[in-house]
Structures are given as structure tokens and as C-alpha cells.
Amino acid sequence: xxxxxxxxxxxxxxxxxxxxxxxxxxxxxxxxxxxxxxxxxxxxxxxxxxxxxxxxxxxxxxxxxxxxxxxxxxxxxxxxxxxxxxxxxxxxxxxxxxxxxxxxxxxxxxxx
Numbered sequence: 785x786x787x788x789x790x791x792x793x794x795x796x797x798x799x800x801x802x803x804x805x806x807x808x809x810x811x812x813x814x815x816x817x818x819x820x821x822x823x824x825x826x827x828x829x830x831x832x833x834x835x836x837x838x839x840x841x842x843x844x845x846x847x848x849x850x851x852x853x854x855x856x857x858x859x860x861x862x863x864x865x866x867x868x869x870x871x872x873x874x875x876x877x878x879x880x881x882x883x884x885x886x887x888x889x890x891x892x893x894x895x896x
Contacts, residue, residue, distance in 0.1 A: 824842070
């Protein structure tokens with residue numbers, strides 16, 4: 785099916801310039817660096833989560849799909865739930881040391 789994106793350009797004035805290219809302002813995602821160059825930080829948080837303890841993995845740089853894949857791997861290996869929001873991986877429970885061990889085993893050597 786052909787993508788109809790005219791709704792994205794409602795407030796754009798028509799141009800007669802044949803070389804005109806519409807720029808929607810979307811930035812390309814940066815490539816994900818190697819695993820050993822990622823500086824990940826693992827913390828335990830309880831504040832603002834209804835009293836529930838959550839393990840937070842932050843500091844990931846790269847594509848959103850790679851972050852979601854890492855989050856899926858950690859949730860599966862720990863056997864708990866969680867989510868990926870705002871560039872952070874949230875793992876339910878107090879699993880800091882286990883998450884650090886899993887990340888180091890997967891090749892993320894600069895993990896604290």
C-alpha cells in the first residue's frame with residue numbers, strides 16, 4: 785500500500801522550485817557502537833514507582849531497536865517483567881548483580 789503522508793505536510797506552502805525537498809525534521813538514529821564501548825550503569829530505584837523496587841540500566845547509546853533487544857534479553861534471562869522507556873531498561877525486582885553479570889557475559893565490559 786502506498787504511504788500517504790499528506791497529513792504530515794498540512795501547513796507547508798507549495799514550492800515551484802524543482803529542486804525542493806520536503807524535510808520533515810526527523811533525525812537519523814546514530815549507529816550502535818560496539819558492546820565493549822558502551823558505558824552502562826545499573827542502579828536500583830524505588831522512588832516514584834508505588835513502592836516497587838526496579839533495576840534500571842541506563843547509558844545505552846545507539847538505535848532504539850538494539851536497546852529493545854537488550855531489554856528483551858535481560859528480561860528473559862532474569863525471568864521477570866520490565867520495559868524499555870526513555871532510553872532506559874527497567875527490570876522488575878532487585879536484580880542489580882545478576883543484571884551486571886549478564887551484561888558482562890554478553891560483552892558489555894564497561895558496566896558498573
